[in-house]
Amino acid sequence: xxxxxxxxxxxxxxxxxxxxxxxxxxxxxxxxxxxxxxxxxxxxxxxxxxxxxxxxxxxxxxxxxxxxxxxxxxxxxxxxxxxxxxxxxxxxxxxxxxxxxxxxxxxxxxxxxxxxxxxxxxxxxxxxxxxxxxxxxxxxxxxxxxxxxxxxxxxxxxxxxxxxxxxxxxxxxxxxxxxxxxxxxxxxxxxxxxxxxxxxxxxxxxxxxxxxxxxxxxxxxxxxxxxxxxxxxxxxxxxxxxxxxxxxxxxxxxxxxxxxxxxxxxxxxxxxxxxxxxxxxxxxxxxxxxxxxxxxxxxxxxxxxxxxxxxxxxxxxxxxxxxxxxxxxxxxxx
Amino acid sequence: xxxxxxxxxxxxxxxxxxxxxxxxxxxxxxxxxxxxxxxxxxxxxxxxxxxxxxxxxxxxxxxxxxxxxxxxxxxxxxxxxxxxxxxxxxxxxxxxxxxxxxxxxxxxxxxxxxxxxxxxxxxxxxxxxxxxxxxxxxxxxxxxxxxxxxxxxxxxxxxxxxxxxxxxxxxxxxxxxxxxxxxxxxxxxxxxxxxxxxxxxxxxxxxxxxxxxxxxxxxxxxxxxxxxxxxxxxxxxxxxxxxxxxxxxxxxxxxxxxxxxxxxxxxxxxxxxxxxxxxxxxxxxxxxxxxxxxxxxxxxxxxxxxxxxxxxxxxxxxxxxxxxxxxxxxxxxxxxxxxxxxx
Numbered sequence: 001x002x003x004x005x006x007x008x009x010x011x012x013x014x015x016x017x018x019x020x021x022x023x024x025x026x027x028x029x030x031x032x033x034x035x036x037x038x039x040x041x042x043x044x045x046x047x048x049x050x051x052x053x054x055x056x057x058x059x060x061x062x063x064x065x066x067x068x069x070x071x072x073x074x075x076x077x078x079x080x081x082x083x084x085x086x087x088x089x090x091x092x093x094x095x096x097x098x099x100x101x102x103x104x105x106x107x108x109x110x111x112x113x114x115x116x117x118x119x120x121x122x123x124x125x126x127x128x129x130x131x132x133x134x135x136x137x138x139x140x141x142x143x144x145x146x147x148x149x150x151x152x153x154x155x156x157x158x159x160x161x162x163x164x165x166x167x168x169x170x171x172x173x174x175x176x177x178x179x180x181x182x183x184x185x186x187x188x189x190x191x192x193x194x195x196x197x198x199x200x201x202x203x204x205x206x207x208x209x210x211x212x213x214x215x216x217x218x219x220x221x222x223x224x225x226x227x228x229x230x231x232x233x234x235x236x237x238x239x240x241x242x243x244x245x246x247x248x249x250x251x252x253x254x255x256x257x258x259x260x261x262x263x264x265x266x267x268x269x270x271x272x273x274x275x276x277x278x279x280x281x282x283x284x285x286x287x288x289x290x291x292x293x294x295x296x297x298x299x300x301x302x303x304x305x306x307x308x309x310x311x312x313x314x315x316x317x318x319x320x321x322x323x324x325x326x327x328x329x330x331x332x333x334x
Numbered sequence: 335x336x337x338x339x340x341x342x343x344x345x346x347x348x349x350x351x352x353x354x355x356x357x358x359x360x361x362x363x364x365x366x367x368x369x370x371x372x373x374x375x376x377x378x379x380x381x382x383x384x385x386x387x388x389x390x391x392x393x394x395x396x397x398x399x400x401x402x403x404x405x406x407x408x409x410x411x412x413x414x415x416x417x418x419x420x421x422x423x424x425x426x427x428x429x430x431x432x433x434x435x436x437x438x439x440x441x442x443x444x445x446x447x448x449x450x451x452x453x454x455x456x457x458x459x460x461x462x463x464x465x466x467x468x469x470x471x472x473x474x475x476x477x478x479x480x481x482x483x484x485x486x487x488x489x490x491x492x493x494x495x496x497x498x499x500x501x502x503x504x505x506x507x508x509x510x511x512x513x514x515x516x517x518x519x520x521x522x523x524x525x526x527x528x529x530x531x532x533x534x535x536x537x538x539x540x541x542x543x544x545x546x547x548x549x550x551x552x553x554x555x556x557x558x559x560x561x562x563x564x565x566x567x568x569x570x571x572x573x574x575x576x577x578x579x580x581x582x583x584x585x586x587x588x589x590x591x592x593x594x595x596x597x598x599x600x601x602x603x604x605x606x607x608x609x610x611x612x613x614x615x616x617x618x619x620x621x622x623x624x625x626x627x628x629x630x631x632x633x634x635x636x637x638x639x640x641x642x643x644x645x646x647x648x649x650x651x652x653x654x655x656x657x658x659x660x661x662x663x664x665x666x667x668x669x670x671x672x673x674x675x676x677x
Contacts, residue, residue: 049539049540049541050510050539161628162400163628191399191400191566191628191629192399192566192568192607192610192611193399193606193607193610193624193625193628194399194628195610195612196609196610196612196620196624197624199612200624218539218540219612220540220614221569221611221612221613221614222612224612224613224614224615224616224619225612225613225616225619225620226619244616245616245617248614248615248616258541259540259541260614262540262541262543262544263540263569263614264540264543264567264569264570264572264573265569265572265613265614265615266568266569266572266596266608266611266613267613268572268593268596268597272572272573273573274543274544274547274548274573275544276541276544276545276548277541277544280509280511
């Protein structure tokens with residue numbers, strides 16, 4: 001257990017949160033009744049396959065959703081529901097409290113603005129009374145901490161390497177003292193060595209500044225490498241949630257079990273065949289009845305196709321959304 | 335450890351032999367640059383003198399970071415690029431300078447699978463038509479009925495079953511994994527000897543990856559294929575490659591049988607690359623520090639060993655002398671002045 005886990009000081013609470021996209025084919029349930037907490041100073045990995053809703057959920061934590069989406073439930077940041085914020089409050093929240101970085105930093109940075117201009121602008125937009133010189137000073141001290149040489153402040157984004165661009169993106173959040181970073185596939189386009197160094201940077205930010213990082217990724221090995229906790233999503237729902245030690249040592253949900261068994265590893269002593277999960281994720285305009293995973297599940301019970309399980313702790317450990325660990329006899333299975 | 339001479343495989347064992355191949359791309363210049371440069375032309379040293387062979391029936395992997403030249407090497411082998419220098423032999427014949435009709439005939443024997451199946455398939459062509467098209471080009475003597483039958487058989491072989499159903503589908507109507515199966519079917523329809531697979535599963539989700547790797551292994555046996563498998567992902571390479579070469583900035587730094595290379599990496603760069611691969615086990619977190627900096631610009635690559643500015647072992651000779659590939663273990667060559675330290 002890391003220190004972050006013992007304190008368990010809550011930063012964000014997501015309560016029964018759902019997000020429906022209205023599409024021509026009917027409502028699409030992208031995130032379905034998700035409940036979880038983010039603790040201060042933890043790195044939590046949010047994993048799942050394409051289309052499982054992990055990015056939609058990540059963006060929703062900043063209340064970024066297309067206008068045709070319907071958001072229900074609560075997302076409490078330090079006790080306040082961000083779904084109730086007015087525009088001004090929301091903009092302030094996005095700038096100062098949370099920062100999001102994406103896979104391709106080149107599309108997030110302005111190609112005709114230098115690095116220092118990005119940072120100074122970010123400061124002055126949210127703190128309009130800061131003199132330019134003071135803002136630049138802050139940018140300077142921050143950039144060193146992120147492992148970028150000071151002379152790089154005068155560079156344009158195209159002059160930086162992919163790893164440095166991502167560091168600038170992190171810098172844009174930190175310059176306003178954000179305490180939550182949402183990193184959506186932030187290392188996916190980077191080479192392994194650069195990726196490894198960015199993960200080291202995440203660790204440092206957590207340990208030294210107590211920053212909370214939600215790492216959204218399809219690469220489960222990254223989560224094992226750096227995260228304190230892991231959340232596994234399937235078809236818009238939270239399938240399993242627990243410390244990385246609990247979940248990697250003893251995955252409970254059949255989906256998590258399959259997912260972990262299909263991850264390639266470089267270790268030569270391990271199996272030479274990857275597990276092959278049958279089927280495909282469901283169409284979320286018509287999700288399956290009961291547990292959304294039951295059509296692909298090898299351990300499905302009769303009740304699985306009828307009623308949805310709850311996300312409940314198993315043996316005092318991780319939370320699992322599965323009937324195998326819940327009493328279903330009294331639930332009227334036929 | 336006994337030092338062996340560079341193993342020379344029997345020529346007949348090698349489907350592809352690459353010798354001292356270079357590929358330099360001229361750097362684009364504006365009018366003003368041209369005037370100021372007064373005739374001087376810079377080059378991107380994408381591939382800068384590499385030699386290796388691909389043995390018949392094996393899966394040869396090429397791995398490295400972006401900009402290492404692995405994709406350019408692949409394109410050279412299938413002659414999508416013409417080498418600036420050096421020679422490429424395919425099945426005993428020198429193909430380095432083939433062009434026109436001869437090159438076109440060679441294409442039947444080497445096919446390519448790319449990363450993004452959506453970009454590889456014509457969105458307005460039904461799968462059956464796209465897959466059968468290779469036969470139209472390379473086997474025009476076949477009648478429509480025969481071509482249709484072969485396409486149907488191939489759809490079944492890659493697991494797009496029932497084939498009649500998939501024959502008329504368009505790329506947007508099927509899943510990503512199915513699209514990549516269609517691309518594989520299209521590559522195999524001309525019965526090639528060599529498949530260049532350039533990051534063929536990098537875009538697929540983990541559960542689909544396992545299925546595609548399985549399919550590629552199975553088809554390799556069935557059709558007696560040889561693969562040149564290009565990847566940035568050493569974990570994936572483990573499940574398909576027999577031998578693997580590690581590239582860095584246009585050079586091959588190490589070549590060996592896969593298990594040999596993973597268990598005894600001799601080049602400091604290979605060691606860093608292997609250490610950087612995240613392991614899906616929180617009890618085995620990486621503790622090694624990563625090399626300084628990032629892969630440098632291939633227009634003015636460092637003199638001597640290209641890895642020396644980032645190398646923890648670098649000493650004087652490294653900045654001056656480019657280390658050649660040396661065989662330090664059986665069937666294992668490495669380009670480092672100090673690789674003996676890791677024997």
